[in-house]
Amino acid sequence: KQEVTQIPAALSVPEGENLVLNCSFTDSAIYNLQWFRQDPGKGLTSLLLIQSSQREQTSGRLNASLDKSSGRSTLYIAASQPGDSATYLCASRYKAAGNKLTFGGGTRVLVKP
Amino acid sequence: DVKVTQSSRYLVKRTGEKVFLECVQDMDHENMFWYRQDPGLGLRLIYFSYDVKMKEKGDIPEGYSVSREKKERFSLILESASTNQTSMYLCASSLGGMRLNTEAFFGQGTRLTVV
Numbered sequence: 001k002q003e004v005t006q007i008p009a010a011l012s013v014p015e016g017e018n019l020v021l022n023c024s025f026t027d028s029a030i031y032n033l034q035w036f037r038q039d040p041g042k043g044l045t046s047l048l049l050i051q052s053s054q055r056e057q058t059s060g061r062l063n064a065s066l067d068k069s070s071g072r073s074t075l076y077i078a079a080s081q082p083g084d085s086a087t088y089l090c091a092s093r094y095k096a097a098g099n100k101l102t103f104g105g106g107t108r109v110l111v112k113p
Numbered sequence: 114d115v116k117v118t119q120s121s122r123y124l125v126k127r128t129g130e131k132v133f134l135e136c137v138q139d140m141d142h143e144n145m146f147w148y149r150q151d152p153g154l155g156l157r158l159i160y161f162s163y164d165v166k167m168k169e170k171g172d173i174p175e176g177y178s179v180s181r182e183k184k185e186r187f188s189l190i191l192e193s194a195s196t197n198q199t200s201m202y203l204c205a206s207s208l209g210g211m212r213l214n215t216e217a218f219f220g221q222g223t224r225l226t227v228v
Contacts, residue, residue: 044219
């Protein structure tokens with residue numbers, strides 16, 4: 001069974017510092033890996049999707065990388081802002097599970113002004 | 114933009130009531146999902162549907178049922194609500210099949226409290 005892990009569970013950085021969020025998964029036979037943002041009491045907002053054939057994806061200040069051989073994905077957020085404070089979740093869609101997503105536990109980020 | 118809309122942001126129901134949570138998506142997605150999210154337990158899949166009238170149990174289906182009569186609508190039913198079903202419920206949709214680009218989109222969530 002696929003397991004997705006996000007360490008650390010919480011992170012606090014000063015404004016302007018680059019954020020590095022980690023996601024590891026046990027089964028490398030994935031279709032894709034997706035990063036989400038969740039604000040307190042709200043739903044999940046899709047940030048980036050990396051297909052299994054890709055090594056990275058970029059959107060504005062966000063860059064996500066994927067290394068299937070080591071079972072890792074990293075989300076980089078450049079020049080963090082207080083508005084980046086949220087919980088970030090990764091989820092993998094792996095071949096043995098068809099269309100279902102397996103989620104990590106999330107990393108709660110606080111960017112201090 | 115894909116839109117997934119859940120019928121209520123907040124609900125308060127009594128123990129034993131039958132509760133319906135509705136979800137509608139506007140992108141002609143084949144797949145629809147219901148998750149619940151609890152502190153310390155993360156997101157857990159309750160049910161998912163890969164086509165009209167087709168459904169598959171997730172990790173925690175006990176106490177729940179679902180209905181998908183139309184492609185755009187997926188309903189979660191709590192047959193007899195209990196206090197341990199107090200939670201945040203999240204609906205999602207995505208394209209189906211064995212594609213690589215099946216991005217999942219979520220609704221805004223329904224905070225259900227059972228008293």
